[in-house]
Amino acid sequence: MSPLASHRPIIAPSILTADYAHLAREVRAVHDAGAEWLHLDVMDGVFVPNISFGADVVRKLRPHSAAVFDLHLMVLDPAAMIPSIVAAGADRITIHVEGTIHLHRIIGQIHDAGLKAGVAINPGTPVAALEAVTDIVDQVLVMSVNPGFGGQSFIASSLDKVAALRERRGARQYLICVDGGVKPDNAAALVEAGADMLVAGSAVFQGAGTYAENIAALRG
Ligand SMILES: O=C(CO)[C@H](O)[C@H](O)COP(=O)(O)O
Numbered sequence: 001m002s003p004l005a006s007h008r009p010i011i012a013p014s015i016l017t018a019d020y021a022h023l024a025r026e027v028r029a030v031h032d033a034g035a036e037w038l039h040l041d042v043m044d045g046v047f048v049p050n051i052s053f054g055a056d057v058v059r060k061l062r063p064h065s066a067a068v069f070d071l072h073l074m075v076l077d078p079a080a081m082i083p084s085i086v087a088a089g090a091d092r093i094t095i096h097v098e099g100t101i102h103l104h105r106i107i108g109q110i111h112d113a114g115l116k117a118g119v120a121i122n123p124g125t126p127v128a129a130l131e132a133v134t135d136i137v138d139q140v141l142v143m144s145v146n147p148g149f150g151g152q153s154f155i156a157s158s159l160d161k162v163a164a165l166r167e168r169r170g171a172r173q174y175l176i177c178v179d180g181g182v183k184p185d186n187a188a189a190l191v192e193a194g195a196d197m198l199v200a201g202s203a204v205f206q207g208a209g210t211y212a213e214n215i216a217a218l219r220g
């Protein structure tokens with residue numbers, strides 16, 4: 001069973017596909033449209049073949065939104081970056097299993113700063129890679145596209161990973177999150193399989209309806 005009181009998924013719009021020329025307006029708009037979380041993708045051009053933004057942009061956006069700032073660090077060796085991301089106003093920080101050889105230590109670093117910590121796995125990484133830290137993390141993130149870009153197609157085998165994580169969770173309290181290619185046509189199946197939080201970039205910012213309609217469509 002989900003650790004959430006009800007199994008209404010948290011929707012976290014990813015600003016990767018928002019209008020970068022008007023980011024403050026965009027983050028206000030999705031929060032007003034009903035998104036409780038905002039997903040901020042930090043990319044270093046090394047761990048992934050793309051560069052997005054860093055702590056300075058997060059800090060500038062912070063006064064424009066009361067949403068939970070959920071940072072997804074797609075960077076190699078995130079330890080050095082974490083203090084500036086914390087100071088910028090992050091609420092939750094997710095790092096990649098594949099991005100560090102000191103996973104346990106960095107989760108502790110995030111917790112010591114008073115934030116919630118998450119761990120992500122790429123499509124090519126099995127759920128078993130999370131096993132040693134699932135008792136200390138607040139969320140796990142299943143990447144359902146290869147990280148680096150918005151607007152990619154959902155990788156179907158991610159659904160099995162979500163189901164496996166729910167199966168393994170037992171009494172632990174971590175949220176199961178999914179990121180990449182999440183659309184109204186796969187959101188219900190993801191929630192049914194056990195997803196508590198859905199990241200959605202293009203489905204929200206480039207969907208057919210208003211932001212409120214696009215978010216409602218994901219909640220089904
Ligand atoms: O981490 C990410 C990419 O690496 C993004 O959060 C993700 O791609 C969201 O965009 P979309 O919903 O369009 O796939």
Ligand SMILES: [Fe+2]
Nearest residue numbers: 014041072179
């Ligand atoms: Fe992301």
